[in-house]
Amino acid sequence: MTSTKNILCIGAGYVGTPTMAVIARHCPHHRITVVDINAERIAQWNSEALPIYEPGLDEIVRAVRGRNLFFSTDIPAGIREADIIFVSVNTPTKQFGAGAGMAADLQYWEKTAREILRHSQSSKIIVEKSTLPVRTAQAMERILQAAGDGIRFDVLSNPEFLAEGTAIDDLENPDRVLIGSQETPEGLAARRQLVELYANWVPRERIITSNIWSSELSKLVANAFLAQRISSINAVSALCEKTGADVDEVALAVGMDHRVGRHFLKTSVGFGGSCFKKDILNLVYICRHYGLTEAADYWHGVLRINDYQTERFVLNMLATMHNTLADKQIALFGFAFKADTGDTRESPAIQVARRLLEERARLVITDPKALGNARKDLAGLDGRVRYEEDPYAAAAGADAIAVLTEWGLFRDLDYAKIFQAMNKPAFIFDGRNILDHQALFRLGFNVQAIGKPPLNRFMD
Numbered sequence: 318m319t320s321t322k323n324i325l326c327i328g329a330g331y332v333g334t335p336t337m338a339v340i341a342r343h344c345p346h347h348r349i350t351v352v353d354i355n356a357e358r359i360a361q362w363n364s365e366a367l368p369i370y371e372p373g374l375d376e377i378v379r380a381v382r383g384r385n386l387f388f389s390t391d392i393p394a395g396i397r398e399a400d401i402i403f404v405s406v407n408t409p410t411k412q413f414g415a416g417a418g419m420a421a422d423l424q425y426w427e428k429t430a431r432e433i434l435r436h437s438q439s440s441k442i443i444v445e446k447s448t449l450p451v452r453t454a455q456a457m458e459r460i461l462q463a464a465g466d467g468i469r470f471d472v473l474s475n476p477e478f479l480a481e482g483t484a485i486d487d488l489e490n491p492d493r494v495l496i497g498s499q500e501t502p503e504g505l506a507a508r509r510q511l512v513e514l515y516a517n518w519v520p521r522e523r524i525i526t527s528n529i530w531s532s533e534l535s536k537l538v539a540n541a542f543l544a545q546r547i548s549s550i551n552a553v554s555a556l557c558e559k560t561g562a563d564v565d566e567v568a569l570a571v572g573m574d575h576r577v578g579r580h581f582l583k584t585s586v587g588f589g590g591s592c593f594k595k596d597i598l599n600l601v602y603i604c605r606h607y608g609l610t611e612a613a614d615y616w617h618g619v620l621r622i623n624d625y626q627t628e629r630f631v632l633n634m635l636a637t638m639h640n641t642l643a644d645k646q647i648a649l650f651g652f653a654f655k656a657d658t659g660d661t662r663e664s665p666a667i668q669v670a671r672r673l674l675e676e677r678a679r680l681v682i683t684d685p686k687a688l689g690n691a692r693k694d695l696a697g698l699d700g701r702v703r704y705e706e707d708p709y710a711a712a713a714g715a716d717a718i719a720v721l722t723e724w725g726l727f728r729d730l731d732y733a734k735i736f737q738a739m740n741k742p743a744f745i746f747d748g749r750n751i752l753d754h755q756a757l758f759r760l761g762f763n764v765q766a767i768g769k770p771p772l773n774r775f776m777d
């Protein structure tokens with residue numbers, strides 16, 4: 318497609334901006350505008366200090382901003398001028414009324430649909446980028462049907478599969494791009510336009526199309542499958558701790574079967590992030606809605622194991638440290654939900670921190686990118702929580718370290734120096750299995766990893 322299009326993205330978040338930045342890079346002939354109701358966020362996108370940390374994003378934004386990528390709060394103007402509108406607003410779990418705690422809260426998404434309707438003066442393609450329950454596109458179409466004569470909206474589903482921390486690479490080299498549409502002549506024509514947009518950089522064989530409901534459901538199911546693998550290996554880790562098997566050895570042996578595959582079998586303190594939990598809850602809710610109780614219970618089990626894993630981690634800490642944490646100082650290494658992001662949404666670190674505070678521990682938190690968000694997550698608990706940029710300062714005087722995020726920098730620290738500065742006996746709880754446990758044990762630490770026999774100096 319070489320004709321110039323005005324592309325609008327509503328929602329300047331973790332998905333909207335990286336996606337539009339990559340489109341802008343590969344489609345210099347198109348003009349792309351990202352709008353948001355959050356004026357502060359837009360101001361940050363227009364400044365030198367971008368609001369989110371994502372490897373590689375700064376460089377792209379600097380290269381295309383002001384050329385063919387623009388950030389604005391003028392949503393009506395953006396809608397009026399757009400040929401294609403991506404909707405990338407947040408769709409959190411509903412906290413009130415019917416479906417509270419399970420269903421998707423569609424209020425932001427619906428407001429967007431109504432804004433599009435109010436300000437449109439010409440026909441447009443609307444692209445669902447947000448993760449939505451199955452059949453939401455139909456609801457979107459119903460809202461938009463109220464448009465005046467001569468204005469037509471074709472709604473496509475184009476779920477995003479990027480992961481934070483690798484977003485730019487995922488967008489540059491996606492495993493697949495999925496585009497769902499109505500299978501009417503107009504729907505198929507709209508679908509072709511979006512295929513052509515992606516074909517500017519994505520090989521055509523990786524751009525797959527489907528009916529709109531398959532597309533919406535595939536997104537929920539993809540996340541459920543990924544999370545299910547983590548819960549499977551985490552369930553195995555509990556058994557390993559009882560039997561003396563090593564979960565990393567089991568994961569290697571199982572994952573080398575090409576039918577299983579080695580990715581997403583890394584045991585952990587639990588998965589976090591803004592989407593796995595909410596999307597599985599959404600899937601469970603839909604199954605229940607259709608009376609599929611067994612299917613709903615199956616997927617709900619993925620979340621139950623995840624909570625169990627985080628709680629097990631805390632209880633292991635308590636048991637290993639002689640059943641009391643009161644007034645002990647614990648350094649939390651990492652607060653982000655995964656490495657290479659400052660995002661802490663649904664991070665297991667939040668739950669671990671709260672539980673340790675209930676046990677009256679004192680916490681010192683260190684993280685290279687997430688301290689700002691950690692402060693917000695633990696607001697009101699300031700008396701018992703300190704924040705340190707420097708991991709050595711965080712560990713000084715501590716009784717224990719708990720590794721909660723798999724940041725590479727935690728692997729490369731001088732643990733002999735850290736051991737010297739800690740209270741004795743000194744404990745390390747590796748919630749990500751990233752450290753060299755034998756080496757730490759030789760330095761004098763008591764070491765408890767996940768799904769491995771403890772290296773505990775008190776046992777014999």
Ligand code: NAD
Pocket residue numbers: 327328329330331332333352353354355358392405406407408425426428429446447448449477478479480481591592
């Ligand atoms: P986010 O919270 O970072 O960004 C959403 C943005 O939308 C916010 O800046 C918010 O102010 C804005 N917004 C809300 N209502 C608006 C309105 N009416 N008009 C204009 N702007 C509005 O969320 P996110 O992480 O980017 O996720 C967005 C969607 O993408 C969700 O549905 C999520 O499930 C999905 N998704 C997220 C990821 C991820 O890694 N974060 C990956 C794939 C899919």
Ligand code: UGA
Pocket residue numbers: 448477478479480481482540543547580581582583584585586587588589590591592593654655656
């Ligand atoms: C996930 C999916 O990987 C994306 O494909 C999807 O687009 C996205 O959700 C979404 O819909 O939001 P994300 O949550 O950003 O991406 O990051 P992941 O790499 O999937 O990690 C999620 C959590 O699982 C993290 O807490 C991570 O530490 C944990 N994890 C991951 C494990 O505990 N073990 C693993 O083997 C892999």
